[in-house]
Amino acid sequence: MQTTKTVxxxxxxxxxxxxRHTRWxxxxxxxxxxxxxxxxxxxxxWSVFSHRACAAVLGPSAPFTSEYGMMIGFDREHPDNSxxxxxxxxxxxxxxxxxxxxxPLLSRAAARKLSDRVRTEVRxxxxxxxxxxxxxxxxxxxxxxxxxVVCEILGVPAEDQDMLIDLTNHAFGGExxxxxxxxxxxxxxxxxxYFDELISARRANPGDDLVSTLLSDGExxxxxxxLNCDNVxxxxxxxxxxxxxxxxHAFAAVPGLLxxxxxxxxxxxxxxxxxxxxxxxxxxxxxxTTGEVTLNGRDLEAGTPVVAWLPAANRxxxxxxxxxxxxxxxxxxxxIAFGHGMHHCLGSALARIELAxxxxxxxxxxxxxxxxxxxxxxxxxxxQGYRELPVRFTGR
Ligand code: HEM
Numbered sequence: 152m153q154t155t156k157t158v159x160x161x162x163x164x165x166x167x168x169x170x171r172h173t174r175w176x177x178x179x180x181x182x183x184x185x186x187x188x189x190x191x192x193x194x195x196x197w198s199v200f201s202h203r204a205c206a207a208v209l210g211p212s213a214p215f216t217s218e219y220g221m222m223i224g225f226d227r228e229h230p231d232n233s234x235x236x237x238x239x240x241x242x243x244x245x246x247x248x249x250x251x252x253x254x255p256l257l258s259r260a261a262a263r264k265l266s267d268r269v270r271t272e273v274r275x276x277x278x279x280x281x282x283x284x285x286x287x288x289x290x291x292x293x294x295x296x297x298x299x300v301v302c303e304i305l306g307v308p309a310e311d312q313d314m315l316i317d318l319t320n321h322a323f324g325g326e327x328x329x330x331x332x333x334x335x336x337x338x339x340x341x342x343x344x345y346f347d348e349l350i351s352a353r354r355a356n357p358g359d360d361l362v363s364t365l366l367s368d369g370e371x372x373x374x375x376x377x378l379n380c381d382n383v384x385x386x387x388x389x390x391x392x393x394x395x396x397x398x399x400h401a402f403a404a405v406p407g408l409l410x411x412x413x414x415x416x417x418x419x420x421x422x423x424x425x426x427x428x429x430x431x432x433x434x435x436x437x438x439x440t441t442g443e444v445t446l447n448g449r450d451l452e453a454g455t456p457v458v459a460w461l462p463a464a465n466r467x468x469x470x471x472x473x474x475x476x477x478x479x480x481x482x483x484x485x486x487i488a489f490g491h492g493m494h495h496c497l498g499s500a501l502a503r504i505e506l507a508x509x510x511x512x513x514x515x516x517x518x519x520x521x522x523x524x525x526x527x528x529x530x531x532x533x534x535q536g537y538r539e540l541p542v543r544f545t546g547r
Contacts, residue, residue: 161191175463200463215438293396306360393536397430413514428486431462
């Protein structure tokens with residue numbers, strides 16, 4: 152059924168409470184199409200919510216492009232400057248070339264090699280937080296692990312890693328925090344400046360890291376190299392930190408889950424996928440139509456921006472039974488937390504390994520996770536994430 156409503160869905164205030172799920176579930180159940188007037192986005196945009204409609208917008212042969220940008224705020228008249236250069240906002244030859252170059256560094260085999268580094272990082276973090284004090288998982292556990300992994304992929308020298316991890320944590324920590332007098336945007340700029348230095352160092356002394364790999368192509372501009380390091384930095388940090396925090400949240404919220412993971416009563420892999428579905432940290436992706444398209448019975452002309460809301464699709468009652476319930480062994484679990492189609496997350500194997508290690512290590516060291524208070528949610532539209540998740544761990 153085609154339903155049209157009008158509301159500015161780019162307003163971050165709509166997403167700070169769990170009411171968002173009620174709204175998304177209603178929209179998904181009606182297969183609604185919502186038009187948002189110009190406001191958060193200069194030209195307005197359509198939104199879809201059902202699993203079917205989101206997959207149709209993102210599918211491999213869908214007549215949509217991400218080259219004008221993939222987030223609310225961009226459209227054909229107000230394109231993302233990185234379009235055609237950065238993997239996630241490029242198409243065709245540039246996109247194929249970048250996936251081929253970067254793919255091996257994030258493959259399942261590469262991810263497996265990084266799992267020792269993940270384990271060391273998780274153990275280090277747990278050593279610090281298993282002291283009986285209240286621990287804010289969103290600040291103390293979620294961010295550190297993906298930031299350390301991305302440093303490894305980028306080839307950041309050991310002596311710079313703590314500095315870069317701190318900057319990364321701050322850059323992606325939420326909209327309204329200050330750190331060392333720096334806004335998150337300034338911290339992100341500092342990282343880009345650091346990438347320039349890293350590029351000069353790798354030019355003189357290449358290795359097997361992402362920077363050297365991108366440079367080895369010989370045809371990419373320095374701008375392309377910086378932008379694609381940034382793509383992996385953002386892709387690897389912004390979402391994974393919230394999925395990791397969500398994994399610990401699941402231990403606190405789902406009775407028996409901790410024991411079942413520890414005792415091997417449930418396979419870890421389906422639990423990882425349920426964490427991904429339940430947390431759906433990538434909140435939306437935007438596309439622009441490349442020709443006339445009919446979507447949910449509505450004719451859209453070329454150049455129309457359409458947003459797919461991934462957490463709505465991942466709790467669509469037509470596809471997921473009891474969608475709000477965390478089911479550790481849910482099968483099938485056709486979530487689209489990593490997107491769908493040509494731009495399906497290139498770091499998905501790595502993210503899955505990070506989550507599996509976190510689940511196993513926490514279950515191995517902890518007998519109980521208690522919520523001190525309900526989580527506070529980020530005021531954001533790109534990421535569905537935790538602002539604060541205070542818990543108390545009881546060690547084994
Ligand atoms: C793309 C989600 C972890 C790197 C994407 C997309 C989504 C996504 C939804 C598609 C965007 C679009 O269609 O426009 C997630 C989630 C993660 C995660 C939920 C963790 C739970 C990672 C990690 C890395 C990474 C760990 C790398 C270290 C990328 C890259 C792309 C991408 C490079 C662009 C792929 C392309 O355009 O072909 N991710 N991601 N992601 N992600 Fe992830």
